């Protein structure tokens with residue numbers, strides 16, 4: 106399995122997507138320690154270049170790269186010459202000139218990632234760690250891996266709910282692309298009208314207005330963070346009314362299938378889109394998603410260096 110870049114789930118063939126998930130599943134025991142794969146990327150340099158904040162994605166990419174034996178350049182954008190006005194492209198080319206082989210990039214600007222890739226040497230690899238509201242492919246992969254671990258590889262019988270701020274969510278976009286490729290039986294989307302995209306993202310999904318109805322019999326519930334940093338004023342009313350209409354509490358969890366899993370990409374707004382006792386409850390797989398992130402990112406790094 107090889108690919109030079111991973112910019113979007115939509116760029117993957119179904120076979121490549123499945124192969125990445127299979128590889129991540131194999132790597133799962135090594136991902137959380139005791140990796141025997143340190144020779145894999147020896148002599149390679151990986152640089153996380155994050156123009157937006159991150160806890161999970163940046164740390165797990167750094168762990169994944171070091172578990173595979175790469176040198177990791179932990180570049181700190183916030184204290185860089187970006188502050189003096191250096192452009193993202195000049196920053197990337199500067200680091201590339203020091204021998205970085207692979208950039209793991211997060212940017213707030215949709216489309217910036219492809220511009221960076223186009224400005225780089227042809228052999229430099231790029232992995233998308235979240236761009237604007239467009240794509241978060243490794244989150245999509247780790248979400249699919251988590252679903253497979255609980256529900257098996259046949260998604261055709263699954264009812265998956267994606268709820269909340271879909272408009273601003275790159276997690277939802279990458280998740281939807283992956284669910285469609287994997288042949289998910291039914292994808293229900295639910296959230297305020299003001300937070301539903303009308304750009305074709307929801308094609309093939311069932312739009313359900315009442316969250317209770319969306320939850321009925323669901324097998325998988327993917328909650329999304331209300332992304333207030335990307336929001337214009339007035340898209341949602343009070344946080345209390347948002348929770349009343351679209352918050353996941355134990356009463357709503359009881360409407361889903363008894364073995365339904367509850368997912369959230371983090372960071373969570375507890376009490377806004379998800380109640381504490383659901384986030385920390387028996388059906389929550391939120392921290393399994395985090396652990397799967399390391400394995401998925403190892404699989405992706407291996408794939409880009411195999412190209």
Ligand code: ASP
Nearest residue numbers: 235241276330370371372
């Ligand atoms: N951490 C995810 C992202 O970077 C989800 C979120 O921020 O809501 O897109």
